Every structure is written in C-alpha cells, then in structure tokens.
Amino acid sequence: MGTTKQIESVSSVLKVFGILQALGEQQEIGITDIAQRLMMSKSTVYRFLQTMKTAGYVSQEGDSEKYSLTLKLFELxxxxxxxxxxxxxxxxxxxxxxxxxxxxxxxxxxxxxxxxxxxxxxxxxxxxxxxxxxxxxxxxxxxxxxxxxxxxxxxxxxxxxxxxxxxxxxxxxxxxxxxxxxxxxxxxxxxxxxxxxxxxxxxxxxxxxxxxxxxxxxxxxxxxxxxxxxxxxxxxxxxxxxxxxxxxxxxxxxxxxxxxxxxxxx
Structure with a gap:
C-alpha cells in the first residue's frame, strides 16, 4: 500500500511539472490543449490548475478556460x-x-x-x-x-x-x-x-x-x-x-x- 501511494505521489508531482512546463511554453493555454499535450483527462488538468491557482502560481483569464503562469515561480x-x-x-x-x-x-x-x-x-x-x-x-x-x-x-x-x-x-x-x-x-x-x-x-x-x-x-x-x-x-x-x-x-x-x-x- 505504501509503495502504491508513493508511486501515485510521484506521478502527481510529474503531472504538476508537466502542466507548468506547458504553461511556460505558451502565454495562455486552455485545459483542452494541456490535456491533449500531456495525455491527461480534462478533469485531472482542471483539478491541478485550480490547486496551482489557489497557491498563486497560475492565473485564470476571467471565466474562460485560459490559464497562464504568474510571477511567483520567477520570485522563487x-x-x-x-x-x-x-x-x-x-x-x-x-x-x-x-x-x-x-x-x-x-x-x-x-x-x-x-x-x-x-x-x-x-x-x-x-x-x-x-x-x-x-x-x-x-x-x-x-x-x-x-x-x-x-x-x-x-x-x-x-x-x-x-x-x-x-x-x-x-x-x-x-x-x-x-x-x-x-x-x-x-x-x-x-x-x-x-x-x-x-x-x-x-x-x-x-x-x-x-x-x-x-x-x-x-x-x-x-x-x-x-x-x-x-x-x-x-x-x-x-x-x-x-x-x-x-x-x-x-x-x-x-x-x-x-x-x-x-x-x-x-
């Protein structure tokens, strides 16, 4: 059980970095584009983006599905x-x-x-x-x-x-x-x-x-x-x-x- 959870945690971290990289390569990008590029489900991409948005690393363009990086990574x-x-x-x-x-x-x-x-x-x-x-x-x-x-x-x-x-x-x-x-x-x-x-x-x-x-x-x-x-x-x-x-x-x-x-x- 412990090994399974560890593998899931590593997988989640890799997905987060994949999304950050995709955001870094394009000024604004939508959930659908990210999901297709990373071969992830749209619901998974959305969940990660909302978490990163809450943490201040990602901003959302109004009510659209367009997202972009904030300057927080630059500050770090x-x-x-x-x-x-x-x-x-x-x-x-x-x-x-x-x-x-x-x-x-x-x-x-x-x-x-x-x-x-x-x-x-x-x-x-x-x-x-x-x-x-x-x-x-x-x-x-x-x-x-x-x-x-x-x-x-x-x-x-x-x-x-x-x-x-x-x-x-x-x-x-x-x-x-x-x-x-x-x-x-x-x-x-x-x-x-x-x-x-x-x-x-x-x-x-x-x-x-x-x-x-x-x-x-x-x-x-x-x-x-x-x-x-x-x-x-x-x-x-x-x-x-x-x-x-x-x-x-x-x-x-x-x-x-x-x-x-x-x-x-x-």
Missing part, C-alpha cells in the same frame, strides 16, 4: 539565484579568514523559525565543529541567529519566536524570549552576535551581518572555535576580519553603509 527562482550569487561572492572572503585562522567559517540564512547553513569552509584542525550545508539550528542559541534577528523590529522578533521553546542545550543557553530580546540590543550595538557555548558545550562562535542592497540582513557570517583554541585577547581581531569580509560582501551586493564595530563591555 530569483531568491535561489540571489543565494547562489551571494555564496559565490562569500566563498573568497570566507576562505581568506580560514587561511589566516585555520578555523571554520559558516554562512547562514533565515529559514522560517531557524537558521540554515548555506555555505561553509571547514577548519584545518582535527578538532572542529560538526556541521553540514542544509543543517538547521535554532535562532536563539546561535551567533548567526542573533545577527539575523537583531536588525528586525522587536514585535517581529517576538512574532517569529512566539511558538519556539527555549531548550537549554547547555547551561549557558538563554532561558526565554525576554532575555533574547535584551541580548539583541547588544548585538546591534556591536554589530556582532556571539554564541558562548549556548548551542554546544566547548564551542564558541562569533557572527556578523551581511546586508543586501536594501539594507536588509539576509545572512550571517560566522567563525567557530573549540573553546580550547579561542583566544579572548584576539576577539577584536577576529571580529575585524569578519566585519571586513562581510562589509566587502555587502558592498558587492549593493550595500555601502556597513555598521561600525563598538565593543560593549559586560
């Missing part, structure tokens, strides 16, 4: 392309820092109610942070998560995290939303997010924001250290390297007013 493709461009530009900056420090660099983006790693450069040391591209981590206990939210209005941050349970990954993890909001004020002032063993015992991270041409933080760039290799005396040096890299990347993305670093004493 543009977002993916933006990340691809950003990753290619970020790679050179990140590799430069890893070459100087030997430590791991990560690029993370906002994904619903978490961060997702979209690029990384591994540490040259055997003792290193475990990570992989595509891995998700909480916003509230990661340096990247902090810089991704620090420049958003407080009410928006509260809305994003309203259903999030603040799990104590370690004894250092922030305990609630109010504590997190308070932490974000410091992040904005320094233009630096810091994870002091909040996500994982024995691991520290520093992160800085990456801005797009509209001044919106679209990513965070971080450096990660096992605590035994983190030299607090070099903290400002690490931050300066990150800021230089992120400012260069932000400039390449069209933003030229990168914030200055102001050390905040505890």
């Amino acid at each position: 493709g543009s977002k993916a392309l933006e990340h691809v461009d950003m990753i290619a530009l970020a790679d050179r900056q990140m590799r430069s820092i890893t070459k100087k420090t030997g430590e791991a660099l990560h690029l993370g983006a906002f994904d619903d109610d978490a961060i997702i790693y979209i690029h990384k450069i591994d540490s040259r040391y055997n003792l290193r942070m475990y990570s992989r591209i595509g891995r998700r981590n909480p916003l509230y206990s990661t340096a990247i998560g902090k810089v991704l939210l620090a420049y958003r209005p407080e009410d928006e941050v509260r809305q994003i995290l309203k259903n999030i349970e603040f799990i104590a990954h370690t004894q250092h993890t922030l305990k609630n939303l109010d504590a997190f909001i308070e932490e974000l004020a410091k992040v904005r002032q320094e233009a630096v997010g810091e994870d002091c063993e909040e996500q994982e015992e024995g691991l520290r991270c520093l992160a800085v924001p990456v801005f797009d041409r509209f001044g919106v933080v679209i990513a965070g760039m971080s450096i990660s250290f096992p605590t035994i290799r983190f030299d607090i005396a070099r903290r400002d040096e690490y931050i300066a390297m990150l800021h230089e890299a992120a400012a260069t990347l932000s400039s390449q993305l069209g933003y030229h007013d990168y914030p200055s670093y102001h050390h905040v004493t505890a």
Whole structure:
C-alpha cells in the first residue's frame, strides 16, 4: 500500500511539472490543449490548475478556460539565484579568514523559525565543529541567529519566536524570549552576535551581518572555535576580519553603509 501511494505521489508531482512546463511554453493555454499535450483527462488538468491557482502560481483569464503562469515561480527562482550569487561572492572572503585562522567559517540564512547553513569552509584542525550545508539550528542559541534577528523590529522578533521553546542545550543557553530580546540590543550595538557555548558545550562562535542592497540582513557570517583554541585577547581581531569580509560582501551586493564595530563591555 505504501509503495502504491508513493508511486501515485510521484506521478502527481510529474503531472504538476508537466502542466507548468506547458504553461511556460505558451502565454495562455486552455485545459483542452494541456490535456491533449500531456495525455491527461480534462478533469485531472482542471483539478491541478485550480490547486496551482489557489497557491498563486497560475492565473485564470476571467471565466474562460485560459490559464497562464504568474510571477511567483520567477520570485522563487530569483531568491535561489540571489543565494547562489551571494555564496559565490562569500566563498573568497570566507576562505581568506580560514587561511589566516585555520578555523571554520559558516554562512547562514533565515529559514522560517531557524537558521540554515548555506555555505561553509571547514577548519584545518582535527578538532572542529560538526556541521553540514542544509543543517538547521535554532535562532536563539546561535551567533548567526542573533545577527539575523537583531536588525528586525522587536514585535517581529517576538512574532517569529512566539511558538519556539527555549531548550537549554547547555547551561549557558538563554532561558526565554525576554532575555533574547535584551541580548539583541547588544548585538546591534556591536554589530556582532556571539554564541558562548549556548548551542554546544566547548564551542564558541562569533557572527556578523551581511546586508543586501536594501539594507536588509539576509545572512550571517560566522567563525567557530573549540573553546580550547579561542583566544579572548584576539576577539577584536577576529571580529575585524569578519566585519571586513562581510562589509566587502555587502558592498558587492549593493550595500555601502556597513555598521561600525563598538565593543560593549559586560
């Protein structure tokens, strides 16, 4: 039974993409034409088109049976392309820092109610942070998560995290939303997010924001250290390297007013 359902699901996905392709090849096309082209019943084509219309990917010409694509697929493709461009530009900056420090660099983006790693450069040391591209981590206990939210209005941050349970990954993890909001004020002032063993015992991270041409933080760039290799005396040096890299990347993305670093004493 499970195999049959899986085959049906795959078949349905293929039909959807077939309809999208047919719509993409012709500005306006009717149900009958699509059904004949794809060798599907008109009722099946109609059902899929109505679902895609509800989702916003297809528009219907009045009460006729003519359908066309909306710009929603273009918007999705543009977002993916933006990340691809950003990753290619970020790679050179990140590799430069890893070459100087030997430590791991990560690029993370906002994904619903978490961060997702979209690029990384591994540490040259055997003792290193475990990570992989595509891995998700909480916003509230990661340096990247902090810089991704620090420049958003407080009410928006509260809305994003309203259903999030603040799990104590370690004894250092922030305990609630109010504590997190308070932490974000410091992040904005320094233009630096810091994870002091909040996500994982024995691991520290520093992160800085990456801005797009509209001044919106679209990513965070971080450096990660096992605590035994983190030299607090070099903290400002690490931050300066990150800021230089992120400012260069932000400039390449069209933003030229990168914030200055102001050390905040505890």
